[in-house]
Amino acid sequence: MTEAPLPDRLARAITLAGPMPVSQFMAAANAHYYATRDPFGARGDFVTAPEISQMFGELIGLWCADLWDRAGRPEVAWVELGPGRGTLAADALRAMAKAGLVPAVHFVETSPVLRAAQTERVPGATWHDGVETLPTDAALLVVANEFFDALPIRQLVRRGEGWHERLVACQDTLFLPIAGKAVPVELLPEPLRDAPAGSVLEISPASVAVMQALGRRIAAQGGAMLAVDYGYEGPALGETLQAVRGHGFANPFETPGDNDLSAHVDFTTLAAAAQAAGAVAWGPVTQRDLLGGLGIDGRATALARHAPERTEAILADRARLMGEMGMLFKALAVTHHDWPTPAAFGA
Ligand code: SAH
Numbered sequence: 001m002t003e004a005p006l007p008d009r010l011a012r013a014i015t016l017a018g019p020m021p022v023s024q025f026m027a028a029a030n031a032h033y034y035a036t037r038d039p040f041g042a043r044g045d046f047v048t049a050p051e052i053s054q055m056f057g058e059l060i061g062l063w064c065a066d067l068w069d070r071a072g073r074p075e076v077a078w079v080e081l082g083p084g085r086g087t088l089a090a091d092a093l094r095a096m097a098k099a100g101l102v103p104a105v106h107f108v109e110t111s112p113v114l115r116a117a118q119t120e121r122v123p124g125a126t127w128h129d130g131v132e133t134l135p136t137d138a139a140l141l142v143v144a145n146e147f148f149d150a151l152p153i154r155q156l157v158r159r160g161e162g163w164h165e166r167l168v169a170c171q172d173t174l175f176l177p178i179a180g181k182a183v184p185v186e187l188l189p190e191p192l193r194d195a196p197a198g199s200v201l202e203i204s205p206a207s208v209a210v211m212q213a214l215g216r217r218i219a220a221q222g223g224a225m226l227a228v229d230y231g232y233e234g235p236a237l238g239e240t241l242q243a244v245r246g247h248g249f250a251n252p253f254e255t256p257g258d259n260d261l262s263a264h265v266d267f268t269t270l271a272a273a274a275q276a277a278g279a280v281a282w283g284p285v286t287q288r289d290l291l292g293g294l295g296i297d298g299r300a301t302a303l304a305r306h307a308p309e310r311t312e313a314i315l316a317d318r319a320r321l322m323g324e325m326g327m328l329f330k331a332l333a334v335t336h337h338d339w340p341t342p343a344a345f346g347a
Contacts, residue, residue, distance in 0.1 A: 006032045006257035011170045019167035019178060022241070023152040023206070025256065030150055032257035034111040040085055045260050046244050048146050049228070049287070049329070050088035053317035055303070056145075057091025059294040060226060063343055064092065064141045065099035067224050070340045074222060075138045078103040081131070081210070082147035084114060086121035092143065093122065103141065106134055131213050139222035139336070142214055148270065149229050149262040151206040153241060156183055158199040163188060166200070168253060175253040189235035200239040202263055208273045211334075215277025218336050225274075225334040226342070228287060231265030240264035267332050274334040282333035282345035288326030293344030296322065 003009070010028060014020060039045040049056040068076055078096070080089050089105065096102070105125040109115050115127055128134060155166035157179050167180035185193050192201060214225055243252040245259035252261055271281035285293075300318045304311040333342045 007173065007175075007255065010168075010175070010256055011173060014168070014170040014175075019169040019180060021154055021180070022166050022168060022177070023154045025168040025175070025253075026241070026261050026263075027152040027206075029256035029261050030152070031110065033260055034114060034150075036113065036257070038085065038113060038117055039260055045246055047247075048084060049321055049325070050091065050145060051085070052320055053314075054087075054091045055296055055299050055318065056291070056321060057088040058095040059291055059296060059299065060088065060143055060145075060228075061092030061095030062099065063226060063290075063294055064143070064224075065096045065101045066343050067335075067339065068101055068141060069099065071139075071222070071338075073100075076101070076103045076141050076223060077106055077135045077138045079106045079108065079134055079140055079142040081108045081142065081144035082150065083107050083109055083118050083122075084146075086118035088143070088145055089118070089125075090121040104135070104138070108134070131210055131217075134217065136217075136221065140214070140217055140225075141223055142218075142225035142334075144225070144227045144229075146229055146262075148204070148207045148210070148227060148265045149231070150260075151204055151210070153202045153204045153206075153263045155239065155241065156188065156201045156203065158195050158197050158201075160197065163193075163201075175256065177253060192235055192237060195237055199237045201235070201237055202240060202266075203269075204263070204266070207265065208269060211270045211273040212277045215274035215279040215334060218274075218334055219278030222336045222339065224336070224339055224342060226331060227265075227270065227334075228290070228329055228331045229265040230328050231267050231284070231330055233284065234266035234268045236266070267330055270332055271334075278337075279334045280337055280339075282335065282342055284330035284332045285345060286327055287329035287331060288322050290331040290344045291321055291326065 040051050083089050107125050108128045156163045157166050162182045164179040166177050169178045241252050241263045243250040243259040250259045267284040274281045304314050333345050
């Protein structure tokens with residue numbers, strides 16, 4: 001028997017058990033979305049930095065290799081969370097190899113379609129469903145680009161005297177957000193508890209759990225992490241849950257599983273989670289400062305020298321990574337206490 005389409009399954013679940021938290025809806029929608037397609041590129045739904053230019057992955061590889069070198073060249077496992085097509089990994093591994101770092105590669109990826117794409121670009125990697133099974137016998141160098149924004153968020157809505165969890169209800173075949181039961185005010189950061197009616201606060205316990213687990217591992221095993229995403233320095237009010245399809249915005253509650261759901265990342269909360277787990281957090285710095293600090297200009301010049309006919313395209317890619325996107329996207333670094341200051345995060 002073939003499985004019913006995701007919207008039908010979600011509608012049935014809501015009919016049987018009542019409206020579900022936004023986080024549950026988002027988790028189900030994204031799991032289906034990524035499991036059933038390769039969404040990247042001009043003909044897909046969106047384009048990510050590593051798909052714009054090889055410079056992005058190469059510079060991140062250099063960031064890793066430089067830190068590893070200055071940490072005394074320990075045994076490391078290289079980890080990527082949500083590697084997409086594997087493009088960043090292939091570019092980073094090539095740059096790391098040139099710097100003398102050839103680590104074992106571990107991918108945290110749940111989508112079978114994307115695992116297959118990653119195998120093509122990076123044969124010999126080991127795949128994981130979550131961070132719990134990552135190796136425990138080496139320092140970890142962890143990279144994540146546009147991973148945390150895909151993890152589920154809860155939305156809390158201010159109504160009258162209190163805060164309520166936003167739930168997704170279903171009427172006929174339409175999904176719509178409603179205010180659910182009241183939540184304890186302790187769930188909210190203190191300065192935001194008295195926000196005006198209608199305010200929305202997003203929290204991502206799933207992201208915090210991943211960061212806590214990796215912070216603990218880095219504190220115990222040594223290593224570092226670099227997370228790049230669009231986001232803000234929280235706590236902040238505002239609704240950022242968005243749906244993207246065919247390079248345009250869609251309604252996040254419509255056609256679940258057929259558009260990419262994401263939310264802006266609260267870097268302050270992620271940094272605090274890493275610190276509480278015993279690691280050191282750095283930044284966030286803008287993607288523009290990260291790539292500038294790692295030498296994107298020199299890299300662009302070198303690439304153009306090798307392929308003069310591509311000069312214009314290389315400069316356009318550089319401008320795209322460093323322009324509006326370079327200000328919107330930010331990078332957070334996490335290190336073991338005894339590891340040196342990561343490049344581009346110094347004073
Ligand atoms: N880093 C890539 C892809 C970003 S899209 C790039 O920059 O191009 C998000 C990636 O995270 C996809 O590979 C998706 O399959 C994966 N992903 C999303 N939710 C996940 C989860 N809960 N666990 C593991 N991987 C997940």
